[in-house]
Amino acid sequence: MQIPIFTVDAFTSWSFSGNPAAVCLLENDLNEDLHQKIATEMNLSETAFVRKLHSMDDFTKSSCFGLRWFTPTNEVSLCGHATLAAAAVLFRIQKNTNSVLTFVTLSGELKARQAEDHIVLDLPLYVTYPQVFQEVKELIKAAVGDMVVQDLRYSPDTKKLLVRLSDAYERSVLEKLQVRAQDFLSAEKTGKVEGLILTLKGGSSGKHEGYDFYSRYFGPWNGVLEDPVTGSAHAVLGSYWSEQLGKKEMLAFQCSRRGGELKISLRNDGRVDIAGQIAIVLKGSLTF
Incomplete structure (x- = not known):
């Protein structure tokens, strides 16, 4: 089995700075235990899994995808830099034609859009x-x-x-x-x-x-x-x-x-836009 995988440095325009995240594009559902095994293998702070929600979806044309994040030890409910990295792979590598992407996550629907040389994330705002x-x-x-x-x-x-x-x-x-x-x-x-x-x-x-x-x-x-x-x-x-x-x-x-x-x-709706630049440093395939 092969899965396309990318490493993206997020919140930076320079390679080898910012925060690296791995991004896997899933054509089909992955066995549940493999998410954690892959994240542990990648050994980055986060590995993002972008999955199609329907069989007819397309990474180039569809605007809504599932998204999950795993550290080397467990799944987390929200990760900003890996969401930025996932959006970068879809926008910059897959050449997704939509102006806004929606990700269905454990933290609800998150949106990402391109704005000049930045990618802007729409995230929940958390009170302290x-x-x-x-x-x-x-x-x-x-x-x-x-x-x-x-x-x-x-x-x-x-x-x-x-x-x-x-x-x-x-x-x-x-x-x-x-x-x-x-x-x-x-x-x-x-x-x-x-x-x-x-x-x-x-x-x-x-x-x-x-x-x-x-x-x-x-x-x-x-x-x-x-x-x-x-x-x-x-x-x-x-x-x-x-x-x-x-x-x-x-x-x-x-x-x-x-x-x-x-x-x-x-924002006035109680959420926050967080924007950052990215640098794509690796393109390849996982084989197992």
């Missing part, structure tokens, strides 16, 4: 709520040591904990922070956290002027120690920073080693 420090103090200690935490929020819909560092810190502090994400598994005592976001307000001067906020994201609970650029985390960050900054249009940078840029636009 104040989090009591004492409940997660061991996890915070494991993540940032004695650094000053300015705000602490929790997103129950995504099970992500948002840790805002003091505005006194520069971007370089976040970039240089040494994090042992594997330690989070034993430090997290509440049982409700499945992802940790570190974030910092953007600077108004210097060489990085123009970014509204910065972040890093860690997900050892899903087999991903640090994710290079995380669309789903920005569906949380977008909600938080819009409230803090009083803005609906924002530019964000995720400060992983690979790094990536995201354009964020809050």
Whole structure:
């Protein structure tokens, strides 16, 4: 059996930066256990499976497809960068003729459209709520040591904990922070956290002027120690920073080693548009 497979670097225009995702195009249903086996074999933070919903569907002409995402250890309910990668394969490689694609997912229907040199994702916007420090103090200690935490929020819909560092810190502090994400598994005592976001307000001067906020994201609970650029985390960050900054249009940078840029636009319908560029780095076939 052969399956077309691609590797796409998302939220970047340069190869070997941004966040890589594998994308498989499924002509027919795949045995359930093979999804996880393939994702484990690819060993990227996410592998996306795009499937036809009807036998007569066509990757070039149809506008609606099924989409699932798997980390090396489990299936997840939402992944932004792998959705961006899936849309890129359909738009750029399959030359899909539709202006908007719809993906049927565990998070409902998600849409993707082309806008000049970006692909724009229509994602849910997730509200955050104040989090009591004492409940997660061991996890915070494991993540940032004695650094000053300015705000602490929790997103129950995504099970992500948002840790805002003091505005006194520069971007370089976040970039240089040494994090042992594997330690989070034993430090997290509440049982409700499945992802940790570190974030910092953007600077108004210097060489990085123009970014509204910065972040890093860690997900050892899903087999991903640090994710290079995380669309789903920005569906949380977008909600938080819009409230803090009083803005609906924002530019964000995720400060992983690979790094990536995201354009964020809050919509009036309670959702968020997250736009990014892509670089296609691999085309091939899985054979088994």
